Amino acid sequence: MTTVANSLRGLCGGALHLPGDPGYDTARMPWNVTVDQRPAAVAYPADAAEVAAVVRAAAVAGLRVAAQGTGHSAGPLGPLDDVVLLRTSAMTGVTVTGRTARAEAGALWVDVVEQAAPHGLAALHGSSPDVGVVGYTLGGGIGWYARAHGLQCNAVTAVELVTADGTLLRVDAASEPDLFWALRGGGGNFGVVTAVEFDLIPVSRVYAGMLAWDWREAGRVLPAWLDWAATAPAEVTTALRLLQVPAIPQLPAVLHDRQVVAIDGAVLGPAGPDLLAPLRALKPFLDTFDDAPAASLIRLHLDPEGPTPSVSRSALLGDLPAAAVDALLAVAGPGSGSSLLVPAELRQLGGALGRPAPGGGALSALNGSFALFSAGIAATPAMGEAAVADAARVAAAMAPWTTGAYLNFAEERVEASAAFGASALRRLRSIRAAVDPSGLFVANHSI
CATH class of the missing domain: 3.30.43.10 (Uridine Diphospho-n-acetylenolpyruvylglucosamine Reductase, domain 2)
Structure with a gap:
């Protein structure tokens, strides 16, 4: 070629x-x-x-x-x-006007967070500062405000898009309603997005942080967190992770060379200390939850920044009974022999994520109570092979409780039917055929 x-x-x-x-x-x-x-x-x-x-x-x-x-x-x-x-990494412009942000195709979430903060505003960003705004948004977008405010894709108000014939369109609910619907959650199947506009939320401070225990405590912490999460109000969004933490400078020294179970997240409003009390009663060795600037959440999760050799698997899960807890700990907890840096992560869903967003796009809600994610570092071929095998073990163990897929977390090919309902998928394919009949555009998750 x-x-x-x-x-x-x-x-x-x-x-x-x-x-x-x-x-x-x-x-x-x-x-x-x-x-x-x-x-x-x-x-x-x-x-x-x-x-x-x-x-x-x-x-x-x-x-x-x-x-x-x-x-x-x-x-x-x-x-x-x-x-x-x-x-599109050269196209990094970000502007904030009123409560609306406009981000060009190469802008990172850290760029938006830093622009919005002086206005007392926050975005529905994810857990990684160096993830691109556009790709994250086209695929849905789960962040620390998600249970209260839903998916980032449904905060979008307009999209600037180059179509298959090279035309630059401004797409919104009034001008191109079908295409606007498809772009909000349907991924990069419909053209090259050159910019997105989206609503921001009036949040300047949150109650946020991390709790951590030795991972030998996972047998009591995980079930307690699941019980707590089942009734937690939508103002709180958390994640529980089993971690095998290396001694690298980017991570807190108190975690170096330790195997831990950690819960991190954020609470909107004044109820943070009361909401966290049941988890604090489990006596973590680390507790950093406190009033914090909303802008600090972009690095709360300690996700790696910059190019990284990694392997991961993911799935959406329903409610997790005792049998599911036992199955997860057997392949990802103490004694599992897992090689993974993150043998298992469960992100709390529900709230606004569990019901269709008014006027929402192709991905209007997520079919699950938790998002599962497992990840390892593949610095050598041997490490990569071990990580692939161990991540597959976790996915297989949780298959009985799997309800679908969240494509933004999928680093392997996943059938689109796992992420969309049958009617939404038919509509997406019809719109794709209309705007790109020759299949010019290649998306990381084809519909």
Whole structure:
């Protein structure tokens, strides 16, 4: 495909790399460096006009197009030998006007958080500062305010999109209602998003932090947290993790070289201390919950920043009875022999996440009580093989309680039917056929 891709040279002011070019190997690198993506070309547009020019040129050359900002969730893209990888990392503009943010395709969540905070506002961001706003938003978006305010995709008010014929559209509920519906949760199947506009929430301070116990306490902490989570009000969103913490500078020294069960999260409103009392009664060795600036939540979860060699598996789960607790601890808890950095994480769902958002998009709610996530570091092939096997063990053990998939967490190919209801999936496919009849666009989760 290199000969065909040669016709693209000169686009993006020369910021285009083909196989064999000096900058190609750096340009093709995703966030998860275990994914060996080898596209026909990599283009770095500076703005929406350059995006449109690349899309038109790729179509003429018989190539497909995949948009990629940070490179998260690159694994499901599959082979890219006939694909122009359109890296939007130069398009980083963020503005806040009133209670609305506009973020360009390459903006990171930390950029939005820092712009919104001086206005006393917060966004429905996730747990990682270096995740891209657009990819996160197109796939749904679960954050620390999610049980109170729902998915980030349903906070979107407008999308700027380059379509398959190279046209730049502004899409909103009035101008393109079907496409607007599809873009809110349907992923990158419909074009190249060059910017999104979305509502912010009036939050400047929260009650947030982390509790931690030795993981040998997981047998009493996990069931207690599940009971507590079942009746917790929507103002609180938490996650419970089994962690095997390495001694690296980015993590608190008190956790270094320890195996722990940790609960972190945030509470909106004044009830934080009272709500946390039942968990504090379990006597954690670490308790950092306190009144905090909302902007601090972007790094609360201690997610790794920068390119990382990783392996993960995920699923949506229903309610978890005692048998589910036993099954999870057997493969992810003390004595399991797991090699994973995060043998298991359970993110608390429900609240606004469990009911259709008024006027919501393709992903209006999540079918589950918890989101399961397991992850390991694959710094060597042997570590990667062990992590794949151990993450698969967790997924298999929790299969009886699995209710579906949340595609933003999926680093492997997942059937779209696991993430959408039958009617929503039919509608998504109909809209995709109308706006991209030739299948020009490659999404990390195809519908």
